Amino acid sequence: MTMIGRCWTAAFGLLLTTAACGSSDTAGAGTDVGRIDRAPTPASEFTPVELEATVDRLIAMINESTIEPMQMVILLKNLDTFFEPIATGASRAMGELGVTGNVLGPTDQSGDPTTSQDLQNQQIEQAIAAGADGIGISPYGDINAAAVDDAVANGIPVVTLDTDVATSKRSLYVGALNTSAGATAGETLLPMLPPPPGTVLIHGNIGSDWGDGHARTQGAMQVVKAAGYTPLVSQAAFFAGEAFDVDWMKGQIQSADPPVVGMIGLFNISYRCVMGADAAGIPDVPIVAFDFDLRTVDYMRQGRIKATHTQRQYYEGYLVPYILYGIRTIGLDATREVLAPLMDGDNRVNIGLDVVPSGKIDAYNSFLDEIGVGQ
Known part of the structure; x- marks a missing residue:
């Protein structure tokens, strides 16, 4: 196994004991309702209003449920450049939810795509072994289908983001169409x-x-x-x-x-x-x-x-933990119903796209700064 592979294995060793920091409590077998307290997003010309409203509706539904503690893992191809806002969004959502989990990926992609793909499949296997209750993944494509299906066969819902494995049994895809x-x-x-x-x-x-x-x-x-x-x-x-x-x-x-x-x-x-x-x-x-x-x-x-x-990477990462949490607490069908304004068909969540003219760079940078993912 490569050094990156050993590091990932060590990270999964912490999966069961590392909890994201947030406003929620996960102790006990079943928790009180109304426990998610999400801070409002600052208003901007670039704020995705419908997407924000959909997250609030999902939280309202979850808050009506009695839930169990949850472990999840978000697997990305990388943790820097393009994927850094995704990691930020996912970490923030897990903190708000108070779940146990990690956002994992190498800080630099391997020069060999096959190695990166194999390592990602190992991550899925390790998540299954670590007892994850939900997996979010930015996959490489059909090469990940068997590993995704193995997770689903073990009772673990999988949500893809940014890229998809439509041939797999994943529950939903989140990203731009x-x-x-x-x-x-x-x-x-x-x-x-x-x-x-x-x-x-x-x-x-x-x-x-x-x-x-x-x-x-x-x-x-x-x-x-x-x-x-x-x-x-x-x-x-x-x-x-x-x-x-x-x-x-x-x-x-x-x-x-x-x-x-x-x-x-x-x-x-x-x-x-x-x-x-x-x-x-x-x-x-x-x-x-x-x-x-x-x-x-x-x-x-x-x-x-x-x-x-721009593909709203922050929102790709932010929405996935909430969807996984929704699937666990209110079920996949109810989660789909809440997500209906964003859905394209039965299994694709369209987060939309921002068109940023060169004259709007500063305005867009200000928006990114406000949500904590500025350049």
Whole structure:
């Protein structure tokens, strides 16, 4: 086992004895009602009003129940950069709920995706062995399906976040709906483009093996194509490295026919689109991005990236412990009913998407500061 694997095992050894700090008591077999006291979220133009109201309704339902103490674990691909707000939200929710649990993940992803995937499956096995009552996970895809199903077979509800394993028996997925998210990015870019013809390079995902990335890419492609432009996908190289990614984009831009007139980045490494444009000699091409990486924000301040689309990572992390808690206390069907305003179908919770123009960086940063996840 790797050092990371040993550290994760040690963390699970603490799972049964480490309680999140909050306003609730979990001692005893069954507790009094009305015990969750959630602090109000500061109002902002970026506050997701319906999502906030839904959390309050779920808390009201839970507070009418008599509950048992609960252990849960939230498993993330990482604990920094993109995933840091998710970890913050999950930790805060567990503190408010007073549950026993941890948010786990390596501080740096392995350069080998297979190793990371295997280690995450080990985490699920360790959560089962540690007696977890609920698991939230940001999975790698279908490679995690068997481990998720094993948890469910052991009576442990599983909620996925950010990415999904739709082929598994997980209870719910929480996050942005990727096809519509990609389409939104395309619609943001269109007003910035010259009339067609022209090529729009999409820094996305070509293969269907990563369903979420593929769906987001397809959403962007559909909007671009419907508007009369030629979509060209450059495969985002998460594991091959930045230099490889930029060089690949450069080659595609230089060989595009008709010429590239705009670029869309669909993931947290969207800032690389600026590097690709510079390498290909088209520094003035309009670019829209995804997520709020510091490098993306820097390029926005320089006017190089015109807008970004954030996935409300904090709320992804924050909502999952409440959903797991709801499943345990009031049941899955009742939890779904409360979540109905956010539901797409029977098993997907859509937390929505924020479109942040470059001129709104400071306002958005203020909102993030207010909820405790500022840059």
